[in-house]
Amino acid sequence: MSIELTRNFSIIAHIDHGKTTLSDRLLEFTQTISQREQQDQLLDAMDLERERGITIKSHPVSMYYKAKDGITYQLNLLDTPGHVDFSYEVSRSLAACEGALLIVDAAQGVEAQTLANLHLANEQDLAIIPVINKIDLPSCDLPKVHKQLEDIICIPAEEAVPASAKNGIGIEDILEAVVKRVPPPVENEDKLLRASVFDSIYDNFRGVVSYVRVMSGSMKRGQRVKLFHTPNTYEIKEVGAFTPAMTKRDQLVAGDVGYVICNMKSAAEVKIGDTITDNTHQCPEPLPGFKEIQPMVFSGIYPVDSSDFEALKVAMGKLQINDAAFTWQSESSVALGFGFRCGFLGLLHMEIIQERLRREFDMDIISTYPSVIYEVTQTDGEEILVDNPCMLPEAQAIQEIREPIVRIYVMTPGDYIGDIMKLVMDKRGELENTETIDDVRVMLTCTIPLSEILVDFNDKLKSMTRGYGSMDYEHAGYKAGKLVKMDIMIAGEPVDAFSTIVDRDKAEAYGRHLAAKLKEVIPQQLFVVAIQACIGGKIIARESISAMRKNVTAKCYGGDISRKRKLLEKQKKGKAKMKAIGKVNIPQDSFIKVLKSGD
Numbered sequence: 001m002s003i004e005l006t007r008n009f010s011i012i013a014h015i016d017h018g019k020t021t022l023s024d025r026l027l028e029f030t031q032t033i034s035q036r037e038q039q040d041q042l043l044d045a046m047d048l049e050r051e052r053g054i055t056i057k058s059h060p061v062s063m064y065y066k067a068k069d070g071i072t073y074q075l076n077l078l079d080t081p082g083h084v085d086f087s088y089e090v091s092r093s094l095a096a097c098e099g100a101l102l103i104v105d106a107a108q109g110v111e112a113q114t115l116a117n118l119h120l121a122n123e124q125d126l127a128i129i130p131v132i133n134k135i136d137l138p139s140c141d142l143p144k145v146h147k148q149l150e151d152i153i154c155i156p157a158e159e160a161v162p163a164s165a166k167n168g169i170g171i172e173d174i175l176e177a178v179v180k181r182v183p184p185p186v187e188n189e190d191k192l193l194r195a196s197v198f199d200s201i202y203d204n205f206r207g208v209v210s211y212v213r214v215m216s217g218s219m220k221r222g223q224r225v226k227l228f229h230t231p232n233t234y235e236i237k238e239v240g241a242f243t244p245a246m247t248k249r250d251q252l253v254a255g256d257v258g259y260v261i262c263n264m265k266s267a268a269e270v271k272i273g274d275t276i277t278d279n280t281h282q283c284p285e286p287l288p289g290f291k292e293i294q295p296m297v298f299s300g301i302y303p304v305d306s307s308d309f310e311a312l313k314v315a316m317g318k319l320q321i322n323d324a325a326f327t328w329q330s331e332s333s334v335a336l337g338f339g340f341r342c343g344f345l346g347l348l349h350m351e352i353i354q355e356r357l358r359r360e361f362d363m364d365i366i367s368t369y370p371s372v373i374y375e376v377t378q379t380d381g382e383e384i385l386v387d388n389p390c391m392l393p394e395a396q397a398i399q400e401i402r403e404p405i406v407r408i409y410v411m412t413p414g415d416y417i418g419d420i421m422k423l424v425m426d427k428r429g430e431l432e433n434t435e436t437i438d439d440v441r442v443m444l445t446c447t448i449p450l451s452e453i454l455v456d457f458n459d460k461l462k463s464m465t466r467g468y469g470s471m472d473y474e475h476a477g478y479k480a481g482k483l484v485k486m487d488i489m490i491a492g493e494p495v496d497a498f499s500t501i502v503d504r505d506k507a508e509a510y511g512r513h514l515a516a517k518l519k520e521v522i523p524q525q526l527f528v529v530a531i532q533a534c535i536g537g538k539i540i541a542r543e544s545i546s547a548m549r550k551n552v553t554a555k556c557y558g559g560d561i562s563r564k565r566k567l568l569e570k571q572k573k574g575k576a577k578m579k580a581i582g583k584v585n586i587p588q589d590s591f592i593k594v595l596k597s598g599d
């Protein structure tokens, strides 16, 4: 298909505004898939995605559409993941397009994520086509959404296409708008191969499959290619298009979106955002926008049963082969035994990996409290990165600790501003800006430490706004903080699994909370057990568990020796599941209870 008849576009939307449903309607209308073929929602392929009803990975698809002008166009739709953990992938997918449909729910209006996504699309200079979806809803309020489009997004209301993905209304209008308003791709004059990798998957049979947009030149089987950010050269084994299934093609040319399979063995060999070029006729420089993906959230993952360590290691390796953003290395903990320190893009990514370990590999795991990565300047001038609180140097050796900061956008009905501001302040955040969105809602822009929004911020926001508040965030660099390491000692022994890096002013409250929690779950011992929270040797909170004299055989009267033996056996077995911290035996599930209790 000639480049003038190709249109590459993406769909951006706030969660649940109907992106997947609309994509399916576009595929149906262009007869790319028949209704019979259509599973519930075709583009959300992973089981996990379907269950949670969110899109995690992007799945491109090519459609052919005979427009009202009688010409058939090739429309390549790049679906984008709808979660901030994957915003780099979203930005790379958008960079592979010339236009984007911006979906706004006709009843809900513009949301925080709509704006964050629009921001990414504008950075790529895309033609934006607003689609007001769900006009079938009785609560649909077109004048309100039109006003928001004009006031907030600065797009004339008449440019918006009204639609109902559910009832198939406005689908042809959307396709016509794509053909007319999204410009065709433009090829670089030197015609050297430049293909941008916007995603990759790992297929057990074929190895790494890279999703590419060819910006200039062409690529076909047998050609030797290289990437800019990994050292090897590769021979192309297969190229093809998504129809939506992967379909082999003779070649991919400028403007095309498709896939490339080379002889790559692990997902780490191709980095998202990298440029593929011909090995002999190399383009002088890579396409702009490449970033090395850095894990932002870290947590220890341990087998509940220590004999599962090797199996867990194998599972981790397999997961990493198809998810290059997931990192891991072995570590050991006094409390939890042998396990792994893992890095994730964000909390959702962390949950996905944990779920996959449980489901696909049937692993029974426990994970430690998530931590962010800290930049530490030592007094000797050395700079180090710390992703595990246990690795933080002694306080005397530290000159400064900097923590990652994010900028959050919170959209909320005006009534809740007071509560939200209190939450933001509690979490050490600062208000940057307040903007009125419409007669009921405002948008707050704040900066806040990433560690403070990791666990329960979104849940709290949702509950204090009765579900009406929405938020999104972007990374905003590092900032020095009054941070200290807090350790927990049980009977005088430090228990590494509970070490955390906390704000100095919050340390006491948190220490008291953790000590009280531990008191609840650690069983009485034969002696008094002290639970202490301390900072650099100074105790800031303390609880103690009183002693208990326990004789399991006491209840057995007289000489029934077999019964006595049975009880002792049982007690021995019980001990096997205990972790000895110094003299104290703590059941493994105590750790699980405290670590799972959320805070």
Ligand SMILES: Nc1nc2c(ncn2[C@@H]2O[C@H](COP(=O)(O)OP(=O)(O)OP(=O)(O)O)[C@@H](O)[C@H]2O)c(=O)[nH]1
Pocket: 013, 014, 015, 016, 017, 018, 019, 020, 021, 022, 053, 054, 055, 082, 133, 134, 135, 136, 137, 163, 164, 165, 166, 167
């Ligand atoms: N009434 C009505 N409901 C719709 C329409 N389009 C989508 N929905 C419903 O809205 C919900 C969310 O739709 P999805 O298509 O899954 O939303 P999404 O934007 O893909 O969500 P993510 O994948 O999480 O980003 C589903 O329950 C759909 O059935 C519409 O035009 N009208």
